[in-house]
Amino acid sequence: MKFSFQINGAEREIDAPPMKRLLDALREDLRLTGTKEGCGEGECGACSVIVDGEVINSCLVPVCQTQGAKIITVEGLARDGRLDPLQQAFLECGGAQCGICTPGMLIAARVLLDTNPHPARDEIKEAIAGNLCRCTGYVKIIDAIEQTAKTV
Amino acid sequence: MAVGQNVLRKEGHEKLTGAARYIDDIALDGMLYGKTIRSRVPRGRIKSITFDPDYDWSRIVVADYRDIPGNNYVALIENDQPLLAETEVRHSEEPILLIAAESKHEAEIAARHIRIEYEEAPPVLTIEDALKGDQIIHGSDNIFKSFLIARGDVDEAFKQADLIVEGEYRVPHQEQLYIEPQGMIAIPGDDTMTVMGSMQCPYYVHKALKHVFNLSDEQVIVIQTTTGGGFGGKEEYPSMIAAHAALLAHKAKRPVKIIYDRAEDIAATPKRHPGVIRHRTGVTKEGRLVASEIDIVFDGGAYATLSSVVLSRGAIHALGPYRCDNVRITARAVATNTPPNGAFRGFGAPQVTFAYEMQMEKIGEKVGMDSVEIRRINMLREGDITATGQKLTWSVGSEEVLNAAVERSDFLSKIQQASLQNGRAGSPRSQEKRRGVGLSFFFHGAGFTGSGEAKMKAQAGVEITPEGHARILSGSTEIGQGTRTIFCQIVADELGLGCDDVEIEEPDTSRVPDSGPTVASRTCMVVGRVVQMAAREVKEKLRRFVAERYGEADVKLIENRFVANGKDLASFGAIARAYLDLHGELRAYARYANPPGIEWDDETYSGDAYPVFSWGAIVAEVEVDPTTWEVAVTKITTAQDIGRAINPILAEGQIEGGTLQAVGYGVLEELVWNRGRIVNNQLTNYIIPTSLDAPEIETIIVEKEYPHGPFGAKGVGELPMDGAAPAIAAAVYDATGAFVPEIPITPERLLAAIEARERA
Numbered sequence: 001m002k003f004s005f006q007i008n009g010a011e012r013e014i015d016a017p018p019m020k021r022l023l024d025a026l027r028e029d030l031r032l033t034g035t036k037e038g039c040g041e042g043e044c045g046a047c048s049v050i051v052d053g054e055v056i057n058s059c060l061v062p063v064c065q066t067q068g069a070k071i072i073t074v075e076g077l078a079r080d081g082r083l084d085p086l087q088q089a090f091l092e093c094g095g096a097q098c099g100i101c102t103p104g105m106l107i108a109a110r111v112l113l114d115t116n117p118h119p120a121r122d123e124i125k126e127a128i129a130g131n132l133c134r135c136t137g138y139v140k141i142i143d144a145i146e147q148t149a150k151t152v
Numbered sequence: 153m154a155v156g157q158n159v160l161r162k163e164g165h166e167k168l169t170g171a172a173r174y175i176d177d178i179a180l181d182g183m184l185y186g187k188t189i190r191s192r193v194p195r196g197r198i199k200s201i202t203f204d205p206d207y208d209w210s211r212i213v214v215a216d217y218r219d220i221p222g223n224n225y226v227a228l229i230e231n232d233q234p235l236l237a238e239t240e241v242r243h244s245e246e247p248i249l250l251i252a253a254e255s256k257h258e259a260e261i262a263a264r265h266i267r268i269e270y271e272e273a274p275p276v277l278t279i280e281d282a283l284k285g286d287q288i289i290h291g292s293d294n295i296f297k298s299f300l301i302a303r304g305d306v307d308e309a310f311k312q313a314d315l316i317v318e319g320e321y322r323v324p325h326q327e328q329l330y331i332e333p334q335g336m337i338a339i340p341g342d343d344t345m346t347v348m349g350s351m352q353c354p355y356y357v358h359k360a361l362k363h364v365f366n367l368s369d370e371q372v373i374v375i376q377t378t379t380g381g382g383f384g385g386k387e388e389y390p391s392m393i394a395a396h397a398a399l400l401a402h403k404a405k406r407p408v409k410i411i412y413d414r415a416e417d418i419a420a421t422p423k424r425h426p427g428v429i430r431h432r433t434g435v436t437k438e439g440r441l442v443a444s445e446i447d448i449v450f451d452g453g454a455y456a457t458l459s460s461v462v463l464s465r466g467a468i469h470a471l472g473p474y475r476c477d478n479v480r481i482t483a484r485a486v487a488t489n490t491p492p493n494g495a496f497r498g499f500g501a502p503q504v505t506f507a508y509e510m511q512m513e514k515i516g517e518k519v520g521m522d523s524v525e526i527r528r529i530n531m532l533r534e535g536d537i538t539a540t541g542q543k544l545t546w547s548v549g550s551e552e553v554l555n556a557a558v559e560r561s562d563f564l565s566k567i568q569q570a571s572l573q574n575g576r577a578g579s580p581r582s583q584e585k586r587r588g589v590g591l592s593f594f595f596h597g598a599g600f601t602g603s604g605e606a607k608m609k610a611q612a613g614v615e616i617t618p619e620g621h622a623r624i625l626s627g628s629t630e631i632g633q634g635t636r637t638i639f640c641q642i643v644a645d646e647l648g649l650g651c652d653d654v655e656i657e658e659p660d661t662s663r664v665p666d667s668g669p670t671v672a673s674r675t676c677m678v679v680g681r682v683v684q685m686a687a688r689e690v691k692e693k694l695r696r697f698v699a700e701r702y703g704e705a706d707v708k709l710i711e712n713r714f715v716a717n718g719k720d721l722a723s724f725g726a727i728a729r730a731y732l733d734l735h736g737e738l739r740a741y742a743r744y745a746n747p748p749g750i751e752w753d754d755e756t757y758s759g760d761a762y763p764v765f766s767w768g769a770i771v772a773e774v775e776v777d778p779t780t781w782e783v784a785v786t787k788i789t790t791a792q793d794i795g796r797a798i799n800p801i802l803a804e805g806q807i808e809g810g811t812l813q814a815v816g817y818g819v820l821e822e823l824v825w826n827r828g829r830i831v832n833n834q835l836t837n838y839i840i841p842t843s844l845d846a847p848e849i850e851t852i853i854v855e856k857e858y859p860h861g862p863f864g865a866k867g868v869g870e871l872p873m874d875g876a877a878p879a880i881a882a883a884v885y886d887a888t889g890a891f892v893p894e895i896p897i898t899p900e901r902l903l904a905a906i907e908a909r910e911r912a
Contacts, residue, residue: 033170033176036331037333038835039834041834075170083168090164091160096167098330098382100174100330100380103170128843132842134329134381134809134813136809137809137849
């Protein structure tokens with residue numbers, strides 16, 4: 001079946017089985033491999049993308065549910081070669097180590113700051129609680145999000 | 153200077169934009185997808201393998217042990233682990249067959265049409281079973297390896313002791329849970345095999361492939377792709393997956409990709425060794441340790457793999473960072489019919505640290521001393537002798553880390569407050585949340601144990617590019633910990649260049665030398681030093697070149713200018729290019745050698761176990777819910793002496809991340825077993841800490857410089873994993889009065905301890 005949606009600002013159409021996971025549609029059909037698979041059951045958040053303004057686990061959403069949606073992946077955060085302030089802050093604060101959770105973490109943080117531009121530290125922790133990181137102990141990720149909120 | 157600065161992560165940009173390519177992000181033309189068919193019984197003989205005759209097998213590539221061109225083992229310390237089972241299976245995740253298909257889905261479907269029947273034998277599933285010896289599954293006694301560390305006269309010293317304190321401590325399996333599951337792609341050539349994937353140790357994979365295929369060094373090429381975490385879990389098992397993918401690729405004559413899903417990854421790959429550790433300590437009434445007898449048993453699983461070296465590190469660290477002149481440490485690794493246990497950050501040390509620190513709490517209480525004082529009077533200081541007879545001659549930050557953690561956390565006044573609030577002697581059954589605070593003190597030897605580094609002679613190189621940049625050649629891998637960045641900082645300062653003028657070659661065995669595995673907190677301290685020496689050799693060649701060219705005797709490189717007798721002669725870049733024009737290339741390699749005076753005796757297991765130790769202290773604060781008995785770790789204050797921090801933000805990142813893994817070890821992470829199989833092999837019920845479980849972590853870096861490390865650096869990778877669990881257990885004791893000698897301290901285990909205490 002054919003599905004069309006807007007991805008990172010561009011209109012795209014793919015031909016895929018309706019129950020294909022959005023994650024696989026992004027990675028295989030559109031070659032947007034920045035979105036990662038860590039568990040395949042909605043626990044780790046590595047596959048987080050933004051669909052119509054909300055964070056979703058793309059491993060749990062069939063592509064048929066995203067017909068006509070606006071989707072943003074990690075590849076859509078930087079504009080014209082300039083990093084999103086969150087990406088810059090992650091770089092400066094040490095928020096990315098191995099980098100595998102980073103795309104999902106950035107997506108969750110982006111939606112938080114879009115809806116709550118000046119979150120408290122506890123609100124930041126809550127917002128990224130669905131995104132597992134095994135490298136950082138979360139300290140520098142939270143620092144990076146906090147720094148972005150303060151400076152932007 | 154770049155060293156000591158928070159230089160931005162070298163590969164940060166690609167990781168933040170999604171451009172970094174991990175193994176599952178790579179798709180090749182004509183690539184097949186491989187799958188591993190495993191045993192489903194813990195011990196037995198394969199009776200029959202049946203391929204469903206109604207299924208179309210023409211589309212599927214199948215490989216078994218008979219397809220292996222060379223040796224059917226995964227080369228490591230002992231070559232005892234088969235690549236594919238032949239007739240016998242020794243654990244219930246043992247690989248038996250490999251299949252490859254056009255899609256992952258098709259491989260999954262095909263797998264369901266294979267039926268394997270077994271003649272089962274009674275399995276050995278626990279340490280107790282293995283020691284009982286009713287079933288013998290390895291050698292004559294189920295013991296893979298044993299060690300004895302002996303010093304002084306223990307029996308006599310026990311007679312002199314005022315008090316003898318005994319304790320038994322238990323530690324569980326733990327899963328590394330890197331967020332990127334394991335995976336490999338193998339690409340067959342006419343007479344070569346190229347494998348790329350997620351790994352810590354390209355040269356381990358290289359060696360394993362050579363043995364499986366009977367190929368030469370040059371015929372096997374191993375390339376590390378961006379790796380999404382390792383923590384030890386990608387030390388040795390990637391060799392297995394690489395050889396599996398390569399065997400399928402060899403048979404299919406097409407590239408083959410194998411990516412584990414999370415369930416397979418947790419079920420089949422190695423875990424931290426579970427263990428039982430017993431202490432018997434003789435103490436004077438002033439609290440001094442005079443005799444210590446420690447017995448360690450680790451569960452190695454079904455094959456020897458890395459158990460001997462994990463056990464060795466455990467034994468050497470077992471007494472802890474304490475002085476005691478009469479010591480007997482016995483250590484055994486036993487065989488069971490469970491998947492082999494292996495490397496996980498800390499490598500035997502977190503297990504024994506939990507035991508010796510719990511024992512120290514017990515001793516302190518018995519002699520009536522607080523947690524700080526009992527440690528202070530027994531701690532190793534410069535000039536003291538360790539359990540293996542090693543005299544500590546440099547970079548001993550023991551006192552500094554203990555003082556810093558205690559003072560910064562305000563430990564002594566917090567423990568008084570908590571004791572008042574909780575009334576240790578009183579009933580714990582009130583509804584108010586109970587606060588507690590606990591301390592731990594620990595050390596970690598950096599680099600390989602004993603003679604390991606001296607035998608390995610790790611190699612690295614530096615070359616000059618046509619643009620006049622320096623390029624680092626090393627088999628050490630970036631797995632998130634910052635290898636690429638700190639190596640560039642070290643070389644930048646050695647050559648007076650900016651970090652942007654230093655590149656690092658991809659870890660590809662056809663292009664970089666064997667720097668040894670990326671393990672054992674050795675990358676910065678050991679390989680970083682070798683990289684520095686190689687850069688120094690490049691500098692020396694250029695210096696001699698300048699001296700000749702300008703007829704100057706005393707040429708120096710200052711910043712990035714060559715000068716002599718106060719005269720500025722030329723820039724580094726100009727000289728480097730001139731050198732290349734004349735000689736074609738400029739490259740230097742260096743090899744590691746231990747600092748002078750470091751001696752180890754493998755026969756007596758004594759001497760300098762490590763060239764230097766890193767030191768740590770942790771204060772943990774907890775809140776225990778008296779209704780659910782859940783333990784929330786609210787704050788960790790930790791001071792760690794890691795020598796010079798090459799990049800403080802990256803070093804803090806190591807400490808914070810390792811600490812949180814240790815929090816998981818202490819209170820959350822538990823694998824549940826049924827007949828030799830893990831039943832919670834998914835993230836839904838193997839619980840690692842989320843941002844909401846994570847305490848606030850305050851890190852104090854203590855920099856006692858190590859004269860033989862690069863710019864004074866020591867190891868940082870593993871130390872942070874060692875100490876949090878016992879500090880948390882001590883805090884739980886403080887909060888509830890329940891001394892829990894087994895982790896993780898889950899609500900069930902804590903409730904049982906509290907009920908036992910009430911009955912007593």
